[in-house]
Amino acid sequence: MMNAEGIFRYYEKDLRRVEGEIAKIFSSDVVVIPDIGRHLIGGGGKRLRPMYLLMSAALSGYSGDGRYVFAGVIETIHAASLLHDDVVDGAGVRRGKPTSHSIWGTQVVILVGDYLYANSLRMAVSQQNLKTMEAISYAVAKMSEGEILQLQKIADPEITEADYVRIVESKTGALISASCKIGAILGGLSEEKVNAMASYGLKSGTVFQIYDDILDFKADEENLGKKLGRDLHEGKITLPLIYLLKSANAQERQELTAIIDSTSDEDMPDKEKDGQIERDLKKVLTLFKKYDVIEKTMDKAKEIVAEAKAELSAFDDCKEKDALIVMAEYALSRDK
Ligand code: FPP
Ligand code: MG
Numbered sequence: 001m002m003n004a005e006g007i008f009r010y011y012e013k014d015l016r017r018v019e020g021e022i023a024k025i026f027s028s029d030v031v032v033i034p035d036i037g038r039h040l041i042g043g044g045g046k047r048l049r050p051m052y053l054l055m056s057a058a059l060s061g062y063s064g065d066g067r068y069v070f071a072g073v074i075e076t077i078h079a080a081s082l083l084h085d086d087v088v089d090g091a092g093v094r095r096g097k098p099t100s101h102s103i104w105g106t107q108v109v110i111l112v113g114d115y116l117y118a119n120s121l122r123m124a125v126s127q128q129n130l131k132t133m134e135a136i137s138y139a140v141a142k143m144s145e146g147e148i149l150q151l152q153k154i155a156d157p158e159i160t161e162a163d164y165v166r167i168v169e170s171k172t173g174a175l176i177s178a179s180c181k182i183g184a185i186l187g188g189l190s191e192e193k194v195n196a197m198a199s200y201g202l203k204s205g206t207v208f209q210i211y212d213d214i215l216d217f218k219a220d221e222e223n224l225g226k227k228l229g230r231d232l233h234e235g236k237i238t239l240p241l242i243y244l245l246k247s248a249n250a251q252e253r254q255e256l257t258a259i260i261d262s263t264s265d266e267d268m269p270d271k272e273k274d275g276q277i278e279r280d281l282k283k284v285l286t287l288f289k290k291y292d293v294i295e296k297t298m299d300k301a302k303e304i305v306a307e308a309k310a311e312l313s314a315f316d317d318c319k320e321k322d323a324l325i326v327m328a329e330y331a332l333s334r335d336k
Contacts, residue, residue, distance in 0.1 A: 004329075025073070053067060054067055076123075086109075121137075213231060
């Protein structure tokens with residue numbers, strides 16, 4: 001069986017076609033639009049969503065050019081959402097580079113996000129397939145809902161695991177679910193199989209985000225291309241922290257809530273902030289060790305990987321199915 005690297009290599013030529021579609025969506029004679037496009041999209045990214053779409057189309061027996069268009073559409077919607085997300089999160093670095101809004105300013109970047117989103121939809125509409133439009137618009141509505149719910153739960157130590165799962169399924173799972181679903185729709189599969197692919201995508205996407213949230217605490221910063229401890233600093237209480245809050249004793253819990261409360265201090269100078277993040281992160285990591293928090297979070301993620309794989313039981317065994325199984329596991333083995 002191929003490993004994830006082999007699968008990415010196998011799809012290299014297809015991904016190049018997808019890049020062409022992305023460039024089309026970015027094109028405009030208002031030059032700041034392709035400028036920001038090149039900065040963000042040309043600046044890397046795993047092309048995870050296009051991969052899921054191509055792989056799902058392959059399993060569904062679809063090999064038409066529409067898959068490149070939809071893969072480009074989904075990746076560009078993802079890019080638009082990151083432009084907005086980095087403004088909302090006040091993030092300074094993404095993929096090892098300064099974020100677009102820190103270069104071009106928030107006003108232009110928000111509007112470029114709108115342009116990319118709208119132009120992606122235009123490109124999708126050109127394919128004249130209503131079911132795919134339903135999948136895309138549902139996903140974007142969910143993503144927005146997830147981001148809004150996440151904002152409402154900022155720095156709320158009462159946040160539950162169920163709240164977290166809902167946020168993550170919405171903000172990340174939904175678009176990956178749509179990627180997988182569109183592949184199956186293009187292949188003209190039965191409703192049962194289309195839904196199985198959508199559930200596989202939802203679960204796989206959820207695992208990716210849970211692991212992202214783990215990496216935020218423990219990755220190699222340089223490799224990750226963004227600063228560690230950002231979530232904590234933004235007041236985002238992710239699954240590891242939820243588990244820690246559950247296990248911690250009264251005094252530790254109080255210390256943790258103090259850290260969470262201090263995170264929204266906007267006026268602190270950057271240098272002091274960095275020092276504080278580092279100290280807070282160290283404290284939290286020590287407690288993670290004490291209560292095996294990362295292991296518990298990984299166990300939960302592995303459970304969801306198993307559920308994702310089980311969704312594929314509706315499909316006959318074949319190498320395309322094996323590849324999707326490998327992708328579900330890859331979510332937990334990457335280092336960025
Ligand atoms: C990154 O999360 C952000 C998302 C997964 C979704 C963002 C969605 C929206 C802003 C709504 C949809 C908007 C449009 C224009 C389609 P994160 O902050 O946890 O990850 P990060 O560390 O990569 O920033
Ligand atoms: Mg963010």
